[in-house]
Amino acid sequence: MEVTHDAGIWVAGILTLAIFSFLYKDNPFYKFAEHLLVGVSAGYYLVQYFFSAAYKKLWVPVVQQGNPILIVGGILGILMFTRLFRKTEWISRYPVAFYIAAWAGYVIPSYIQVRILQQAQATMFNPRGMGLGEIVSASVLMVGVATTLIYFYFSAEHKGPLKTISKVGITFLMIGFGATFGYNVMGRISLLIGRFQFLFTDWLGIVH
Amino acid sequence: MAFYDRMMSIDRRIIFLSVGLAVAIPIIVPLGFPVQVSEETRSFYREMAALKPGDTILLSFDYEGDVMAELNPMAVAVLRHAFSRDIKVVAITTYAGGTGIAERLLTEAAARYGKTYGIDYVFLGYNPDWSGTMLRLGESFKATYPTDQYGKSTYEIPIMQNVETYRDIALVVSISGSALSEYWAIWAGGRYGAKVISGNTAIQAILIYPYYKAGQIPGFLGGLKGAAEYEKLIDEPGMGIRGMDAQSVAHALMLAFIIVGNVGYFFSRRAQARQSK
Numbered sequence: 001m002e003v004t005h006d007a008g009i010w011v012a013g014i015l016t017l018a019i020f021s022f023l024y025k026d027n028p029f030y031k032f033a034e035h036l037l038v039g040v041s042a043g044y045y046l047v048q049y050f051f052s053a054a055y056k057k058l059w060v061p062v063v064q065q066g067n068p069i070l071i072v073g074g075i076l077g078i079l080m081f082t083r084l085f086r087k088t089e090w091i092s093r094y095p096v097a098f099y100i101a102a103w104a105g106y107v108i109p110s111y112i113q114v115r116i117l118q119q120a121q122a123t124m125f126n127p128r129g130m131g132l133g134e135i136v137s138a139s140v141l142m143v144g145v146a147t148t149l150i151y152f153y154f155s156a157e158h159k160g161p162l163k164t165i166s167k168v169g170i171t172f173l174m175i176g177f178g179a180t181f182g183y184n185v186m187g188r189i190s191l192l193i194g195r196f197q198f199l200f201t202d203w204l205g206i207v208h
Numbered sequence: 209m210a211f212y213d214r215m216m217s218i219d220r221r222i223i224f225l226s227v228g229l230a231v232a233i234p235i236i237v238p239l240g241f242p243v244q245v246s247e248e249t250r251s252f253y254r255e256m257a258a259l260k261p262g263d264t265i266l267l268s269f270d271y272e273g274d275v276m277a278e279l280n281p282m283a284v285a286v287l288r289h290a291f292s293r294d295i296k297v298v299a300i301t302t303y304a305g306g307t308g309i310a311e312r313l314l315t316e317a318a319a320r321y322g323k324t325y326g327i328d329y330v331f332l333g334y335n336p337d338w339s340g341t342m343l344r345l346g347e348s349f350k351a352t353y354p355t356d357q358y359g360k361s362t363y364e365i366p367i368m369q370n371v372e373t374y375r376d377i378a379l380v381v382s383i384s385g386s387a388l389s390e391y392w393a394i395w396a397g398g399r400y401g402a403k404v405i406s407g408n409t410a411i412q413a414i415l416i417y418p419y420y421k422a423g424q425i426p427g428f429l430g431g432l433k434g435a436a437e438y439e440k441l442i443d444e445p446g447m448g449i450r451g452m453d454a455q456s457v458a459h460a461l462m463l464a465f466i467i468v469g470n471v472g473y474f475f476s477r478r479a480q481a482r483q484s485k
Contacts (some may be wrong), residue, residue, distance in 0.1 A: 141421065
């Protein structure tokens with residue numbers, strides 16, 4: 001066991017335990033660690049955003065490199081702050097409108113192409129040249145997509161064959177939710193593993 | 209209180225303590241459970257292994273400290289795999305909080321393989337507006353990042369001399385704790401034809417399957433398990449493999465709790481049915 005002499009790791013280790021203490025019940029150590037995290041994060045992000053956006057993307061190109069067109073973007077950005085005052089709030093709608101319009105123009109064609117057309121195409125298959133396993137897998141995928149889409153078809157009452165098909169669809173949805181839950185558990189446990197590895201390896205030196 | 213009621217109302221602190229022990233003990237005393245490699249990870253590995261020495265990859269650190277337990281092992285493994293095969297790395301981060309993580313991992317991996325900053329790898333840093341960054345990289349890397357993280361002009365950095373657009377990038381690798389891998393597939397892949405593979409948190413991984421099945425993301429690593437599988441394939445055991453024993457024991461415990469809760473529920477329903485008769 002080789003406990004570290006690094007003060008930073010000691011601070012991180014103690015703060016980790018302070019956060020874990022909430023699992024027993026709320027307490028002042030947890031509150032302190034939580035408030036510290038919020039304060040440090042706010043300071044860190046303020047500096048990062050100011051330096052990487054306002055300085056690097058506006059000040060340097062406009063003032064140091066003489067690229068005046070970026071002033072337009074800078075003004076639009078500043079106008080967003082008019083939301084802070086009730087009387088001038090309406091002005092912020094202009095930069096928001098500009099942003100939404102540009103974003104929609106960028107997004108819509110790419111989304112339709114990548115998220116709808118290509119993915120719909122991927123559910124279609126030609127059984128010629130495919131092995132039995134591949135055919136079964138592709139069929140399950142196709143049936144799953146079709147029945148799930150039918151489950152979300154609300155323009156007709158779900159009775160008769162439509163009811164049966166939509167039940168198959170909801171079964172696929174449930175399997176999907178189950179898989180999501182399983183992955184969720186794995187994700188949360190992984191975070192705990194990461195913290196324990198830090199405590200046992202970097203801080204306490206129990207594990208090498 | 210009947211036994212089935214007790215089964216359904218276990219004190220949450222007992223559950224927390226049990227999970228804590230289930231994770232802590234296997235970390236201190238490794239059990240050596242085997243790691244089975246999934247097809248998604250094999251596909252990810254194949255894409256990396258298909259690169260030739262001298263090729264350049266774009267490695268995007270699309271995460272911050274909150275998920276580094278899951279994603280750091282992946283990023284480390286990708287860097288080790290790339291540097292061990294003399295593949296050049298252009299690294300960026302789409303999160304302000306990812307800057308420190310990326311710097312540390314790049315520096316450690318480069319020192320291990322004797323790689324030189326500016327020649328074998330470069331860190332361009334954080335650029336605000338991830339969507340604009342992804343799109344603009346398709347037009348010009350140097351215009352998007354006029355300077356690297358340390359303020360040096362990208363026009364003067366040797367590795368950047370042959371990198372102008374995605375066409376000069378053999379592979380985009382997104383290590384992501386959010387939906388950004390999907391956006392790399394949409395912007396860099398869909399619009400500019402770049403090949404995108406990804407490493408994702410377990411929670412995010414489930415959303416990558418449609419892209420994987422459609423070939424839009426031809427390989428991905430899902431959570432800590434994906435990292436462990438990839439470490440196994442490149443024969444570089446790291447934090448991923450070390451965490452898998454704890455992962456397996458904790459999952460078994462969770463399963464046990466779910467079964468106990470459901471058995472309790474089953475018996476309580478039966479008791480209620482008897483009482484109503």
